[in-house]
Amino acid sequence: MLMPEAAILQDTSLCIECQACRVACQLQNQLPPDVSYARFQFRESGVFPEVSHHVARLTCQHCADAACVAICPTGAVYKGEEGLTHFDPARCSGCGYCAEVCPFAVPTVKADQAVRCAGCPALTADGQPPACVQTCLAGALSYGPRAQQLLRAEQRVAALRRRWPNANVYSPGGVGGTHLIWVLRDSPEAYGLPADPITPAGIRVLKDVVQPAGLLSVAAAAAISALTFVVARRNARRVLTEHADKEG
Amino acid sequence: MQNDRVFRYSGAQRSIHWLLALSFFALAITGLFLVFRPAAELAAGGLSRQVHRIFAAVLLAIPVLYAVLDWQGLKRLVRDSFTYDRDDLRWLARLPRYFLGLAHDLPPQGRLNAGQKLHHALVIIGYVTISVSGLLMWLGKSLVGPGAFVAALWVHNITTYALLILTVGHIYFVFVYGALSGMLSGYVSRRYAELEHPGWLAELDRTAVGR
Numbered sequence: 001m002l003m004p005e006a007a008i009l010q011d012t013s014l015c016i017e018c019q020a021c022r023v024a025c026q027l028q029n030q031l032p033p034d035v036s037y038a039r040f041q042f043r044e045s046g047v048f049p050e051v052s053h054h055v056a057r058l059t060c061q062h063c064a065d066a067a068c069v070a071i072c073p074t075g076a077v078y079k080g081e082e083g084l085t086h087f088d089p090a091r092c093s094g095c096g097y098c099a100e101v102c103p104f105a106v107p108t109v110k111a112d113q114a115v116r117c118a119g120c121p122a123l124t125a126d127g128q129p130p131a132c133v134q135t136c137l138a139g140a141l142s143y144g145p146r147a148q149q150l151l152r153a154e155q156r157v158a159a160l161r162r163r164w165p166n167a168n169v170y171s172p173g174g175v176g177g178t179h180l181i182w183v184l185r186d187s188p189e190a191y192g193l194p195a196d197p198i199t200p201a202g203i204r205v206l207k208d209v210v211q212p213a214g215l216l217s218v219a220a221a222a223a224i225s226a227l228t229f230v231v232a233r234r235n236a237r238r239v240l241t242e243h244a245d246k247e248g
Numbered sequence: 249m250q251n252d253r254v255f256r257y258s259g260a261q262r263s264i265h266w267l268l269a270l271s272f273f274a275l276a277i278t279g280l281f282l283v284f285r286p287a288a289e290l291a292a293g294g295l296s297r298q299v300h301r302i303f304a305a306v307l308l309a310i311p312v313l314y315a316v317l318d319w320q321g322l323k324r325l326v327r328d329s330f331t332y333d334r335d336d337l338r339w340l341a342r343l344p345r346y347f348l349g350l351a352h353d354l355p356p357q358g359r360l361n362a363g364q365k366l367h368h369a370l371v372i373i374g375y376v377t378i379s380v381s382g383l384l385m386w387l388g389k390s391l392v393g394p395g396a397f398v399a400a401l402w403v404h405n406i407t408t409y410a411l412l413i414l415t416v417g418h419i420y421f422v423f424v425y426g427a428l429s430g431m432l433s434g435y436v437s438r439r440y441a442e443l444e445h446p447g448w449l450a451e452l453d454r455t456a457v458g459r
Contacts, residue, residue, distance in 0.1 A: 071401075073282035073283065074282070074292060091289070112297070200394040200395050203398055206402055214408070217409055222416050225417070228347065229420065231349065233349060233424050237349075239351050
């Protein structure tokens with residue numbers, strides 16, 4: 001059975017900043033209190049009395065063209081059928097490549113382990129929403145088929161535009177679109193989000209072409225050497241003996 | 249009889265050689281855990297990275313150690329590796345025959361034959377590219393953007409395969425020409441030197457410092 005593409009909708013205009021999603025995530029992933037897969041960024045803009053306050057819950061954006069999935073050497077970061085990016089800490093080597101190439105600079109590394117959203121694979125495989133969504137008190141987070149979520153986001157933005165003229169749907173195309181869709185009241189920059197993030201080029205070619213070709217070349221060199229060795233060794237001995245005989 | 253043997257590699261050179269070999273293989277094996285997918289499980293937990301970094305530090309220290317132990321030798325090695333004359337080019341043209349153990353009728357060579365020079369030159373270039381890209385990935389993290397990080401990963405990968413191929417060739421020639429004892433004891437047979445390095449032997453006999 002093919003699962004439809006799903007997405008998390010994150011409506012910043014509804015967030016009450018309770019951070020219950022963070023606690024639910026920590027419980028779900030059995031994280032210590034000082035480790036979190038979600039980071040909260042608070043931004044203020046404008047001059048009194050015209051001041052705005054924005055909160056961004058920064059966590060995995062679940063890019064469709066995910067640089068972290070492409071670069072992970074051990075397969076610890078992988079894509080689920082529903083389109084979310086999943087993470088298996090047991091397979092993580094802590095290399096930190098995912099942290100380096102993430103266009104949103106989300107993952108970090110702590111004690112030889114990546115600290116990054118696992119996408120709640122046990123829940124989503126069952127068709128359930130991730131833990132953060134399940135616990136959201138304000139309905140700022142929701143989970144469902146991606147096409148529907150995009151439509152809902154557009155409707156929310158249209159409503160918000162009356163008060164927030166810069167309101168927009170944030171699911172950048174430079175990373176292939178995301179499976180975490182934002183409803184923003186203001187420009188991405190106002191939230192500390194990159195305006196135009198892109199998946200770094202060359203990761204797939206490195207992994208799918210350069211690395212196999214490199215390993216194959218080394219193996220071919222070893223195979224050729226093994227094949228010619230006996231003949232070459234016999235020749236070398238003969239030439240040296242002949243030379244010695246000639247010299248007397 | 250002492251006359252049968254010629255002193256070729258000093259204690260410093262041999263120590264440097266084996267230290268380089270040890271760190272290269274330790275780095276190659278721990279590095280390949282991240283490339284050869286069936287071995288990926290061995291990288292989990294991060295121990296292989298610690299080992300990789302310890303030997304990376306050793307590798308980075310090797311030129312310094314070489315300079316301290318034998319500054320003249322290091323200078324000569326680098327200079328010789330990038331200097332080729334007409335005989336060297338003719339020698340390289342015969343590389344396929346040399347590969348098959350046919351070392352007769354070769355253009356006369358000095359202390360190093362053109363193949364050894366080329367091997368050293370490529371190892372030196374690879375040493376620089378793998379060190380710079382490796383340091384960038386190790387210490388330059390978060391200083392460079394994702395694009396530069398991926399570029400460094402490319403350079404680190406390609407250099408690794410090139411050095412591994414060179415190493416396969418190096419080990420092959422060592423056993424085809426029975427050259428292992430030279431790097432263990434420091435001495436090579438006079439017969440071998442006469443055949444493959446007549447220029448060097450003549451130089452030794454002239455200066456009479458090499459016994």
